[in-house]
Amino acid sequence: xxxxxxxFRFTADDGISGATTVTPIASGLxxxxxxxxxxxxxxxxxxxxxxxxxxxxxxFRTIYDAGECNEVTxxxxxxxxxxxxxxxxxxxxxxxxxxxxxxxTVEFEIKPNDVYECANKAFDVRENWLDYATATDIKTNLVGxxxxxxxxxxxxxxxxxxxxxxxxxxxxxxxxTSNQDPRTDNAxxxxxxxxxxxxxxxxxxxxxxxxAREKIISASPPLGIGWINISGTTxxxxxxxxxxxxxxxxxxxxxxxxxQILNSAPISNGRKLSDVLIAVTTxxxxxxxxxxxxxxxxxxxxxxxxxxxxxxxxxxxxxxxxFQKSDIVRAxxxxxxxxxxxxxKEFLNELKILNVFxxxxxxxxxxxxxxxxxxYWNGANGTNLVTLDxxxxxxxxxxxxxxxxVPNFESFAYQESYRPKFTTKRITYPAxxxxxxxxxxxxxxxxxxxxxxIENPDAGLEGFxxxxxxxxGGGEYLINTLGGEANGAxxxxxxxxxxxxxxxxxxxxxxxxxxxxxxxxxxxxxxVPITIQFCCDxxxxxxxxxxxxxxxxxxxxxEENTExxxxxxxxxx
Numbered sequence: 001x002x003x004x005x006x007x008f009r010f011t012a013d014d015g016i017s018g019a020t021t022v023t024p025i026a027s028g029l030x031x032x033x034x035x036x037x038x039x040x041x042x043x044x045x046x047x048x049x050x051x052x053x054x055x056x057x058x059x060f061r062t063i064y065d066a067g068e069c070n071e072v073t074x075x076x077x078x079x080x081x082x083x084x085x086x087x088x089x090x091x092x093x094x095x096x097x098x099x100x101x102x103x104x105t106v107e108f109e110i111k112p113n114d115v116y117e118c119a120n121k122a123f124d125v126r127e128n129w130l131d132y133a134t135a136t137d138i139k140t141n142l143v144g145x146x147x148x149x150x151x152x153x154x155x156x157x158x159x160x161x162x163x164x165x166x167x168x169x170x171x172x173x174x175x176x177t178s179n180q181d182p183r184t185d186n187a188x189x190x191x192x193x194x195x196x197x198x199x200x201x202x203x204x205x206x207x208x209x210x211x212a213r214e215k216i217i218s219a220s221p222p223l224g225i226g227w228i229n230i231s232g233t234t235x236x237x238x239x240x241x242x243x244x245x246x247x248x249x250x251x252x253x254x255x256x257x258x259x260q261i262l263n264s265a266p267i268s269n270g271r272k273l274s275d276v277l278i279a280v281t282t283x284x285x286x287x288x289x290x291x292x293x294x295x296x297x298x299x300x301x302x303x304x305x306x307x308x309x310x311x312x313x314x315x316x317x318x319x320x321x322x323f324q325k326s327d328i329v330r331a332x333x334x335x336x337x338x339x340x341x342x343x344x345k346e347f348l349n350e351l352k353i354l355n356v357f358x359x360x361x362x363x364x365x366x367x368x369x370x371x372x373x374x375x376y377w378n379g380a381n382g383t384n385l386v387t388l389d390x391x392x393x394x395x396x397x398x399x400x401x402x403x404x405x406v407p408n409f410e411s412f413a414y415q416e417s418y419r420p421k422f423t424t425k426r427i428t429y430p431a432x433x434x435x436x437x438x439x440x441x442x443x444x445x446x447x448x449x450x451x452x453x454i455e456n457p458d459a460g461l462e463g464f465x466x467x468x469x470x471x472x473g474g475g476e477y478l479i480n481t482l483g484g485e486a487n488g489a490x491x492x493x494x495x496x497x498x499x500x501x502x503x504x505x506x507x508x509x510x511x512x513x514x515x516x517x518x519x520x521x522x523x524x525x526x527x528v529p530i531t532i533q534f535c536c537d538x539x540x541x542x543x544x545x546x547x548x549x550x551x552x553x554x555x556x557x558x559e560e561n562t563e564x565x566x567x568x569x570x571x572x573x
Contacts, residue, residue: 004028004562007536009084011075012092014063022059022074024050025105028563029076031088033542033555036116038352040377041359042542046076046090046110047559057104064094073113078562080536089113115360115367118286123345127283129464130324130340133275137266138321138469139478140240140486142224145216147239147261150188154207161197161253168193168209176207182238182484187213187228189238189484191261196254212239212261223472225316225481225488238484242455243419262451262486267328267479269336270321270467274298280344281369288360293371295356296320308519309355309373312498316480316489319469326461328453340464346445350464353412353443355499374503375520381552382544385530393532394548403556403572404524406505408434412492413442415463418452421483421491427500427511448490450479466490523554523572534560534567546571 004026012022030047052060063072071091078087090110098107111117154168154176166176167190172183182189188211195207213236216222221229226237241259248255273296281291294304297318304310324337348358348371355374360367385394406429413424445463453459468480468489482488489495493513501519509518527550534540540560545552546569553571560567 007079009077012072014072015070020059022052022056024052026050028561030559030561032557032559034557038357039359040357041361043112043116045112046088049107049109051105051107053105057106060094060106061099074110078536115286119360122284122286124343126341126343128339129276129280129342130338132279133271135269135271136477137268138270138467139266139476140262141214142216142222142478145214147212148215149210149212152209156205157202158205159202161203163253165255165257166195166205166207168207186230187236187238191241191259193257213237214239224470224478226484240451240481240486242451262454267331269327270323273320273322276322284344287367288369289366291369295373296371304372305375307375308501309375309499316468316482319471319477321467321469323465323467325447325463325465328450328465329457329459329461331454350443350446353441353446354495373499379543379545379554382541382546384547386547386549393530397528397530398549399528400525400550400573402524403526404522405435406433407436407439409438411438411440412496414449415443415445415447416460417449418456419449421485421493422449422452425492425496425511425513427504427509429506429509433506448487450487525573526556527553527571527573529568529570531566531568533565535565540567
């Protein structure tokens with residue numbers, strides 16, 4: 001049986017004296033693939049420490065005694081198929097070794113020599129993100145559109161006084177309604193209302209409601225979201241309004257309900273998110289060849305799955321803008337923000353509130369920072385252990401344990417929100433299935449409630465704001481108004497059904513938003529480890545699913561052992 005040094009060779013390079021052959025004391029090598037922190041990619045690491053002696057000890061000790069902080073790279077090659085091929089690249093931390101002078105030995109834990117070593121350091125660096133990309137004004141109303149209003153009056157009989165809102169709909173042949181949402185047939189939404197009860201038997205409700213809508217004449221559908229064609233070239237959509245203010249009077253249950261049409265002036269000092277992230281990534285100087293996000297339309301490569309999440313992103317997140325939060329709260333101020341000190345790590349952590357994660361991939365030599373929705377990372381089918389060698393590796397391996405606990409609820413909140421569609425929402429799981437208390441997900445720096453921040457001058461100024469927009473050509477952009485709400489694409493009422501329906505803890509879940517249905521659950525059954533034969537010319541891709549008698553499982557971790565020529569798989573089903 002060949003020794004380790006017959007089939008592996010080890011080359012150290014301190015960057016000064018050049019390459020040096022070293023010979024560790026080991027009977028075999030083990031390397032492990034596992035998820036890297038909160039990323040959605042796998043990182044391979046050498047699992048066993050390496051011990052060196054005699055001449056190798058002298059080599060490393062000399063570097064240590066010189067007081068240089070240079071790390072020594074270690075190339076491990078495997079003789080396979082008649083040639084030496086790279087098996088692993090690592091870094092020897094000279095200042096973190098176990099030196100034994102009497103025995104002339106030193107032992108190191110080998111760090112991976114990969115792009116994550118740089119990223120894990122560079123992602124912590126905080127810089128002024130407003131130094132990057134070009135400042136752009138975002139329009140809140142389409143140029144050429146007008147605001148059209150109409151007043152409706154009602155006099156309806158009631159058996160008794162109540163304190164409910166009763167908006168008049170006599171303009172369209174109706175009576176009264178409590179619905180505050182825009183009308184779906186003509187886009188009118190209430191902006192002011194007064195009502196009181198006139199004494200008598202029965203009581204008479206007197207109501208006066210003012211409605212408003214945005215209107216434009218166009219031969220083709222106007223740019224933006226929510227337009228309704230009411231006749232020929234006439235298009236209308238709901239206006240964006242402030243949060244209603246309600247006052248009550250003692251006189252026969254009088255109620256005054258009022259809102260304001262939101263500021264129609266453009267919002268200044270936004271930066272296109274794609275431009276900011278490309279510039280920040282370049283400044284990291286971590287040898288990324290590119291940044292890609294099909295979800296945010298950043299150098300898209302069309303590798304995303306076809307599903308509700310990516311359909312939603314394509315419709316709403318193709319042109320997202322980044323703001324310092326104070327530029328939203330103080331939109332009418334004469335001076336824009338000039339600094340927002342931020343790190344890539346902080347930003348990527350905030351994106352988790354949208355069920356979005358990151359990875360650094362290396363495909364065909366192209367190192368890429370990728371930012372995608374949770375569904376992107378559900379790997380393609382790979383090794384089929386049911387058919388491999390007649391299924392011998394999985395015989396008796398159908399035991400499993402649950403790997404994840406089920407909370408009784410998940411709650412979702414931005415840093416600061418006021419309007420109902422943006423305030424905290426919740427996914428609730430069956431009490432009988434829950435094993436833990438609620439899982440509260442809160443963004444610490446991200447806000448998206450445009451109307452809420454605009455109308456609350458005392459809102460906090462710290463943090464950042466993401467704005468969904470529509471490209472209207474000529475370098476101009478219009479704020480997204482999905483659901484008749486300014487920046488509505490980021491409202492929880494829309495985000496939960498679109499982005500948080502996958503990877504949940506249980507199929508039988510409900511949410512306090514309309515139309516929520518769970519599409520998929522996360523893999524949470526950890527199958528007993530399965531060990532297969534693994535030779536030097538075998539390849540392994542941890543992102544691919546592995547099929548067993550329990551189904552196509554996700555790799556939780558994998559460990560190759562060169563001494564036994566095996567690969568041990570831990571799978572989540």
